[in-house]
Amino acid sequence: MEAVFKRPESLTDIPTHFCPGCHHGIIHRLVAECIDEFGIREKIIGVASVGCSVFLYDYFLIDVLEAPHGRAPAVATGVKRANPNAFVFTYQGDGDLAAIGTSEIIHAANRGEKLTVIFVNNTVFGMTGGQMAPTTLPDQETTTTPYGRDVETAGFPIRMAEIMERLDGTKFVARTAVNTPKNIIKSKKILRRAFEVQLNNEGFAFVEFLSSCPTNWKMNAQKANQRIQDVMIPYFPLNIFKGALN
Numbered sequence: 001m002e003a004v005f006k007r008p009e010s011l012t013d014i015p016t017h018f019c020p021g022c023h024h025g026i027i028h029r030l031v032a033e034c035i036d037e038f039g040i041r042e043k044i045i046g047v048a049s050v051g052c053s054v055f056l057y058d059y060f061l062i063d064v065l066e067a068p069h070g071r072a073p074a075v076a077t078g079v080k081r082a083n084p085n086a087f088v089f090t091y092q093g094d095g096d097l098a099a100i101g102t103s104e105i106i107h108a109a110n111r112g113e114k115l116t117v118i119f120v121n122n123t124v125f126g127m128t129g130g131q132m133a134p135t136t137l138p139d140q141e142t143t144t145t146p147y148g149r150d151v152e153t154a155g156f157p158i159r160m161a162e163i164m165e166r167l168d169g170t171k172f173v174a175r176t177a178v179n180t181p182k183n184i185i186k187s188k189k190i191l192r193r194a195f196e197v198q199l200n201n202e203g204f205a206f207v208e209f210l211s212s213c214p215t216n217w218k219m220n221a222q223k224a225n226q227r228i229q230d231v232m233i234p235y236f237p238l239n240i241f242k243g244a245l246n
């Protein structure tokens with residue numbers, strides 16, 4: 001029988017443990033396809049964050065380092081500077097990148113480190129049980145905002161891609177989603193371009209993925225995809241903020 005669909009070689013052959021409807025699996029696949037297509041499995045080094053993203057090292061057949069919470073861009077900076085020919089990327093959640101790690105991401109981007117940052121924004125602290133993250137939407141119920149996020153006391157959701165866009169050190173900045181087949185196809189193009197930016201030694205690339213967390217959002221996978229469309233995208237618009245697809 002002719003195979004029309006197969007696992008990228010950069011992914012391990014083990015079943016995923018992510019919750020049903022979680023988007024990490026789709027994003028992993030897109031990253032793995034890029035690694036395979038650019039033929040960089042032997043020179044790529046991933047830096048995983050703390051949170052559900054950490055399981056990167058279980059699912060990728062590549063070298064992966066684990067950074068302390070939020071510190072992936074700092075660790076990746078050291079890895080890349082010590083190995084300028086390596087392809088170095090971080091893979092971070094919103095609690096990791098936009099809360100405890102805000103300082104590291106801002107300064108790595110501002111320094112123009114030649115890194116590729118993959119930011120998975122699911123608007124909650126997923127692994128620890130659904131607490132409010134900086135990206136939690138106004139009125140969104142979480143375990144620490146049981147009556148909904150009140151912006152008067154809990155502040156506003158942070159739009160990280162827009163902040164990255166304003167820094168002189170960044171070369172490519174985009175926000176994308178994988179909630180529909182069309183968005184997945186677009187995401188692949190964006191991710192490929194983000195890879196090229198580092199492969200061409202151009203500089204810092206940042207791709208924000210709007211991602212689902214059906215377990216902590218307390219809804220099924222289908223409704224979670226709809227929530228991304230109806231609630232998240234209006235607040236976090238999909239766009240290529242800096243740079244362009246070739």
Ligand SMILES: Cc1ncc(C[n+]2csc(CCOP(=O)(O)OP(=O)(O)O)c2C)c(N)n1
Pocket residue numbers: 050051052053069092093094095096097122124125126127128133
């Ligand atoms: C220094 C430190 N503080 C707190 C924690 C606990 N902790 C583990 S995962 C996590 C939240 C991660 O949230 P996010 O980055 O949004 O990732 P997700 O699980 O949603 O993918 C926290 C606070 C930790 N591991 N280390």
